[in-house]
Structure formats: structure tokens, C-alpha cells
Amino acid sequence: MWFQHTLTLPPKRRGFHLVTREIVDAVPEFAQVRVGLLHVWIQHTSASLTVNENASPDVRRDFERYFDHAVPDGWPEFEHTLEGRDDMPAHIKASVLGPSLTLPVSAGRLALGTWQGIYLCEHRDRASARRLVLTLQGD
Amino acid sequence: MWFQHTLTLPPKRRGFHLVTREIVDAVPEFAQVRVGLLHVWIQHTSASLTVNENASPDVRRDFERYFDHAVPDGWPEFEHTLEGRDDMPAHIKASVLGPSLTLPVSAGRLALGTWQGIYLCEHRDRASARRLVLTLQGD
Amino acid sequence: MWFQHTLTLPPKRRGFHLVTREIVDAVPEFAQVRVGLLHVWIQHTSASLTVNENASPDVRRDFERYFDHAVPDGWPEFEHTLEGRDDMPAHIKASVLGPSLTLPVSAGRLALGTWQGIYLCEHRDRASARRLVLTLQGD
Numbered sequence: 001m002w003f004q005h006t007l008t009l010p011p012k013r014r015g016f017h018l019v020t021r022e023i024v025d026a027v028p029e030f031a032q033v034r035v036g037l038l039h040v041w042i043q044h045t046s047a048s049l050t051v052n053e054n055a056s057p058d059v060r061r062d063f064e065r066y067f068d069h070a071v072p073d074g075w076p077e078f079e080h081t082l083e084g085r086d087d088m089p090a091h092i093k094a095s096v097l098g099p100s101l102t103l104p105v106s107a108g109r110l111a112l113g114t115w116q117g118i119y120l121c122e123h124r125d126r127a128s129a130r131r132l133v134l135t136l137q138g139d
Numbered sequence: 140m141w142f143q144h145t146l147t148l149p150p151k152r153r154g155f156h157l158v159t160r161e162i163v164d165a166v167p168e169f170a171q172v173r174v175g176l177l178h179v180w181i182q183h184t185s186a187s188l189t190v191n192e193n194a195s196p197d198v199r200r201d202f203e204r205y206f207d208h209a210v211p212d213g214w215p216e217f218e219h220t221l222e223g224r225d226d227m228p229a230h231i232k233a234s235v236l237g238p239s240l241t242l243p244v245s246a247g248r249l250a251l252g253t254w255q256g257i258y259l260c261e262h263r264d265r266a267s268a269r270r271l272v273l274t275l276q277g278d
Numbered sequence: 279m280w281f282q283h284t285l286t287l288p289p290k291r292r293g294f295h296l297v298t299r300e301i302v303d304a305v306p307e308f309a310q311v312r313v314g315l316l317h318v319w320i321q322h323t324s325a326s327l328t329v330n331e332n333a334s335p336d337v338r339r340d341f342e343r344y345f346d347h348a349v350p351d352g353w354p355e356f357e358h359t360l361e362g363r364d365d366m367p368a369h370i371k372a373s374v375l376g377p378s379l380t381l382p383v384s385a386g387r388l389a390l391g392t393w394q395g396i397y398l399c400e401h402r403d404r405a406s407a408r409r410l411v412l413t414l415q416g417d
Contacts, residue, residue, distance in 0.1 A: 002313040002417040004384060035141040037178055037274060039315055041382045043391030045331045050234040053184045058219040062227050063234070065216045070209070070348070077343045080336040088340050095328040095341070095375060097234060099394070102241055102380055104180045104272040106143060111272050113182030116238070133382040133389050135315060137276075137415075139141040174280040176317055176413060189373040192323045197358040201366050202373070204355045209348070236373060241380055243319045243411040245282060250411050252321030255377070276415075278280040 001036075003029045003136040009120060011127045014086075016052075016060040020118045024110065027136050036105040036138015043131045046090035046124050048097035054117025063119075067093050090123035097121050105138055140175075142168045142275040148259060150266045153225075155191075155199040159257045163249065166275050175244040175277015182270045185229035185263050187236035193256025202258075206232050229262035236260050244277055279314075281307045281414045287398060289405045292364075294330075294338040298396045302388065305414050314383040314416015321409045324368035324402050326375035332395025341397075345371050368401030375399050383416055 007026040009019060023040060024030070042049055053059040071092045074085035081088065101118065104111040120130065146165040148158065162179060163169065181188055192198040210231045213224035220227065240257065243250040259269065285304040287297060301318060302308065320327055331337040349370045352363035359366065379396065382389040398408065 004313045004382070035143045035274065037276075039380055039382060041389070043389070043394065045329070045391070045393050051184070051238050052230055052234050056219055059227070059230055062217050062219050063231065065218075066210065066214070066227075066231050069216065071344065075344070077347065078340050079343075080334055080340050088337070088344075091330055091337055092341065092344050095330050095397075098237065098376065099329050100380055102178055102239055104143070104178065104274050106272070111180070111182070113184070113270070115184050116182065119234075131391070133384070135313065135382050137315075174282045174413065176415075190323070190377050191369055191373050195358055198366070198369055201356050201358050202370065204357075205349065205353070205366075205370050208355065237376065241317055241378055243282070243317060243413050245411070250319070250321070252323070252409070254323050255321065258373075 001032060001138055005134045007132045007134055009130045011129050012120065012122045014122050014125050016063045017120045017122065018054060018117045019120045023118055023134065027134055029136055031108045033105050033108060033136060033138035036136060038103045038105055038110065039135040040101045041133040042099050043133065045094055047130050048094040048099060048121040049101050050097045050119045050121060051101060051116050052119055053115050055115060086125050093123045140171060140277055144273045146271045146273055148269045150268050151259065151261045153261050153264050155202045156259045156261065157193060157256045158259045162257055162273065166273055168275055170247045172244050172247060172275060172277035175275060177242045177244055177249065178274040179240045180272040181238050182272065184233055186269050187233040187238060187260040188240050189236045189258045189260060190240060190255050191258055192254050194254060225264050232262045279310060279416055283412045285410045285412055287408045289407050290398065290400045292400050292403050294341045295398045295400065296332060296395045297398045301396055301412065305412055307414055309386040311383050311386060311414065311416035314414060316381045316383055316388065317413040318379045319411040320377050321411065323372055325408050326372040326377060326399040327379050328375045328397045328399060329379060329394050330397055331393050333393060364403050371401045
């Protein structure tokens, strides 16, 4: 069984945002899948996806502090500066965190750990809406 | 064909550990799969999975040295410090390395390169057992 | 439906290289897949795969500048130095960027965003040919 949907998330401020609920709600066929996988793809190169702690907002703020420190805006070595001081750092962060997730599905639901949630990682100051492709497959 | 198992790895010391054998042994159905994929998911946010050099223990020690330097314990900018100096760095490392692997399967076995092995990356000082979900699919 | 191919890319200079076309051309069965996934695996531990901006060569040069700065050749803390000053940094970069991609397929083609391209990330000064395993599945 294969199901595919697109999901457009409205523009979010720069930072890390929990979007588990939005993603699960966009796939009505979960209940049909006993064993399977959900693949989530972001069709952009300056935002990314990861899974991390779903409870404390301070964890998500620390993600932003750390990555802004590790890949600084306006780093003087960057050559690709035409689209702004935050553009090239956004590309780098997007590849470090990655453009996709593949998540296990068991008994009709995501088999995440208790503390795991899906983050949309928005790396631009002025973000646009972000388009995801969700592909559910299974038995 | 779909097969799904859980595998609980006993607590390991902080660092990078080869677990290819444990993972392969937990999936008895490999021989039935001519072409397929094995998906490995860790249900935690302070440990992660990667694939790297399977021969030299010094490579795994250098992974630990490098990541401990890149994401220092007790970094003064971190706000989420309640669970210890190693907690927030563990969350960051877990997302940089990632919570899952998808591995090719050919002719009944993992189609890894000669030097590739699966690492469990334990980022906490006092780790608990780590639970994995293994999903094998194929033809 | 499952299809699996190997693709050997000739040696490339150290840096980030667009290889979307080579990968698509190595999988003749795309047109048969209405909904599916393409999995790409690199069988090496000192080169990696990512997806990022497919238009400006300066973005790819900035990737190299940034990662060479973040994981410096000959970092004095490295113990595994036998295979050269660029060897251990290559292993680290390979795990940060990752050994695989899983890409959505819709209506017989990769469902990438307009600006997304596949990069082969070559982390060694003297690279050999790089072998990929391409697994296409779908409906």
C-alpha cells in the first residue's frame, strides 16, 4: 500500500518548531498500516527536518543558539552572499540536519519514542511557506 | 514482505560503538529478501546512529573527541541545563548524526561497503538501555 | 515493484559535486513508478551524499570552505592519522552529511523542489571511484 500527500506549512519564524501533529493529521491512512514507514521530504534547501525532544521549549531554543553559533550569519569566508547574511548558513544547516525523515509505523501509528517529536527547522529570517511530500507505505 | 522487530541494546558507555552484528542478528528474515531495505530507528533523543569505518577503534575514539569538542558539555549559552551538563549536547549530537539509518539489502544481506559498520552513538554519561525498531521490507 | 542498480562514479576532486543527472540516468524504471521512493547509498566512509541548491557553483564552494573549517585537516587531537591529514576529517564529514538519501518519487519522476540537486560530497584529496547502490521501489 502506498499513499502520498503534500502538506504546505505556513511561514514560521526562524527557529525550531514541533510539527508532529500537522504531519500525522495530513496522512489519513495511518490506521490501514500494520507495519510500514512514513517518509517526509522538504522541498527546500534552507529549511530542514529532524526529530528531537518534544517537551521542553528550551531545548528548541538551544538548538537555535547552538546552530547559529556553529554556522554564523555573515561568516566572512562565504562567497555566496547575494541572498543575505542568513542564506548560506541556512543551506549548510539544512544539509547538516537533513531534508528528510523516515519514521517507523507499527499498528497504525508512528512508532516514535515517548520523548520524540518532529521538528521543522526554519533557517531563514524571512521564511516562506514550506512544502512537504509525505509518503506512507506498508502492509 | 514486511518484518518488524524491536531490539534493546544494553547500556553502553558514552562513545561510539559498533553494533552491526547485533542488528543483523535481530532480523532472522534477511535470507528471504532478494532486493530490499532495512530501516533502523532509535527511540531516544540523546543517542543516535551512523555508519562509518568498521576496523580501527581509534576512528571511533576520534569521533568522540571531535563531537565533544564541537558540542561542548556545559556550553554556557545553553538554557536547558536541568538534566546535566551532557544533556543538551547529547540532543544536538543526536540530531547532527540522526535517529535512523536506511540500508540497502541485496541477495539476502546488507549491501554495505567493505569498511562500513553501524555505530550506536551514545551521547550521555549515564546511559540507559537503548531501544531500536528494525523494519525490513523487500521482494 | 523493486529495482536495484549499482552506479560507479569516476574519481572526483575534493569538494561538492552535482550528480542528480547521473543518478536519474542510472535508473531506467522511473517511468513505471506512480508513487514510490528512491534510496541512494554510498558504499564508502570518506565520501557522502546530501541535497542542496542546484544552481550556484558558489554554494558548493562555500560548502567546502565551511566543512574544511569545521573539521580541519590535521586537527591535533586526532589519533587516527595513519592514512593522512584528510582521512579522519573525511570520516567525520561523511557521518555529519550522511551515507544515504531517500527521495520521493511521484508520477514517474523524483519529486524534488525546484532548487534541489543531489551532491556527491568527496572528502578525500586523492579520491577513488565511488560506488553507489540505487534502490527504487513503488507502485
